[in-house]
Amino acid sequence: MPELPEVEVVRRGVADHAVGRTVASVEVLHPRAVRRQPGGAPELAVRLAGRTLVAARRRGKFLWVDLDDGTALLAHLGMSGQLLVQPAERPDEKHLRVRLRFLDDGSELRFVDQRTFGGLTAVDTVSSDGERVPLPVEHIGRDPLDPAFDLEAAVGAYRRRRTELKRALLDQTLVSGIGNIYADESLWRARLHSLRPTARLTRPDVRKVLTAAHEVMTESLAQGGTSFDALYVDVHGDSGYFSRSLAVYGREDEPCLRCGTPIRRSAFTNRSSFWCPTCQRVPRRT
Numbered sequence: 418m419p420e421l422p423e424v425e426v427v428r429r430g431v432a433d434h435a436v437g438r439t440v441a442s443v444e445v446l447h448p449r450a451v452r453r454q455p456g457g458a459p460e461l462a463v464r465l466a467g468r469t470l471v472a473a474r475r476r477g478k479f480l481w482v483d484l485d486d487g488t489a490l491l492a493h494l495g496m497s498g499q500l501l502v503q504p505a506e507r508p509d510e511k512h513l514r515v516r517l518r519f520l521d522d523g524s525e526l527r528f529v530d531q532r533t534f535g536g537l538t539a540v541d542t543v544s545s546d547g548e549r550v551p552l553p554v555e556h557i558g559r560d561p562l563d564p565a566f567d568l569e570a571a572v573g574a575y576r577r578r579r580t581e582l583k584r585a586l587l588d589q590t591l592v593s594g595i596g597n598i599y600a601d602e603s604l605w606r607a608r609l610h611s612l613r614p615t616a617r618l619t620r621p622d623v624r625k626v627l628t629a630a631h632e633v634m635t636e637s638l639a640q641g642g643t644s645f646d647a648l649y650v651d652v653h654g655d656s657g658y659f660s661r662s663l664a665v666y667g668r669e670d671e672p673c674l675r676c677g678t679p680i681r682r683s684a685f686t687n688r689s690s691f692w693c694p695t696c697q698r699v700p701r702r703t
Contacts, residue, residue, distance in 0.1 A: 419494050421560055421594030422634050423642035423657065424480050427500050430652030431482060432473040434502040435526050438519040439469045449533040450514035453493065464539035465490065465517070474550075477560040477593020481551050484539075489551045491538045492528070498535030501527045502652040560594030561631040562638075572623040575615050582618065582626070583611035583690060595630050598643055598666045601691045603630040605665045610697040611690050617700075636662065665691040 419427075443465050445451050445458035454461045470490075471483040480500075481491045492500055501510070502524050509516075515528040515537050528537055542549040546559065559566045571592050575585050585591060586600040595603065604611055606629035609622060637643055641657030650656050660667075664674050668691060669682040678695040 418478070418496055418596055419642070420478055420596035420599050420634075421475075421562065422599075422637040422659070424475055424478050424494065424594075425562070425638055426642050426651045426657065427494070428473045428475045428480055430502060431470075431480075431500060431526070434524065434652060435517075435519075436470045436473055436482070438521060438523070439467065440465045441518045441520045442466060444516040444518070445514070446516070447514040447530075447533060450528060450530060450536045451538070453536055453538040461515075461537065461539055464488065476550060476554055476557050476563070477589055478596065479551075479554045479557055479593070481540075481554070483542075483549075487542060487549070489540055489542050491540050491551045491553060493535040493538070495530065495532065495535030497531040499527075499529040499650055499654075500652055501529055501650075501654060503527050557589050558591050558593045560592060561627060562594065562634060566592075568624065568627060571627060572620050575623045575627075576618055576620070578615045580615055581611060582609060582613040582615055583685065585615045586626070586630070592627065592630075594634065597685075597688050597690075598663070599630060599634055599637070601666045602633045602664055603627075604697060605691075605693060606633060608696050610699050611685065611692060613700050665693065667691065 443462040445461065448457065451458050451461050469485040471485050473482050480494065481489045483489050505525050510527065510529045512529050512531045513527055514530050517526040540551045540553060543552050543555050545555045574591050578585050583600050583604065586595050603626050607626040609626055637659040640659040641651065643657055643659045665680050668680045670679050673680055673693040673696060676693065676695045678693055680691055681694055682689050682691050
């Protein structure tokens with residue numbers, strides 16, 4: 418799944434090339450892409466036609482575009498969703514699902530999704546933590562790159578949870594934007610194991626891992642995000658290259674960049690965790 422840096426790259430592209438433009442028409446080429454819209458394709462078309470895109474915004478991994486009537490277009494990228502800005506004359510992508518045309522007859526905004534797990538939804542907005550957000554995003558916490566992010570409040574929230582550290586990092590209601598890749602990278606930087614009980618962490622420990630998350634995601638963003646294949650791209654279809662800078666994720670049996678110990682991989686729900694057995698000691702109870 419795309420994480421905060423990959424979504425932020427897309428948000429910036431939409432802000433640069435689509436915001437300020439007025440929707441002329443909406444064409445839905447696959448019903449699954451609008452399955453979250455109660456009235457399906459007809460409702461999406463009615464709610465978007467004639468609306469001007471006011472701002473492209475994000476909270477964690479959730480991306481949306483504010484519309485001039487106070488509602489929002491929420492983009493669920495899923496595992497393979499892409500928002501592309503393409504010249505109108507360019508041939509349709511193989512997995513094109515939704516097309517937005519604008520009154521200026523310029524480039525189109527296209528939603529492409531190979532696996533059809535994502536989609537677009539026109540939704541109402543609500544007030545949450547001092548700003549208007551789409552209703553499905555109301556429960557999502559702020560992310561470490563958000564100017565309004567409260568580090569000390571997040572530290573307290575983590576320590577009040579009775580769970581393991583990596584599970585807490587992936588809990589989007591606490592702190593959003595951190596997924597499997599950046600959780601492993603942040604834990605390695607902080608020298609903490611994923612199984613550390615959050616209730617036993619000191620405040621400096623939690624502060625250290627959240628600061629590491631801020632650092633690694635900022636570095637990834639500067640390199641266009643992490644792209645392992647052609648799925649995670651910006652609005653022009655270009656891939657990021659932070660995968661070359663990953664310290665542990667995907668590096669099983671390769672030497673730790675800090676101590677040289679071979680990196681290990683362990684099962685984590687239906688995914689994997691990558692960690693250094695020397696730098697990140699397994700807690701005693703496990």
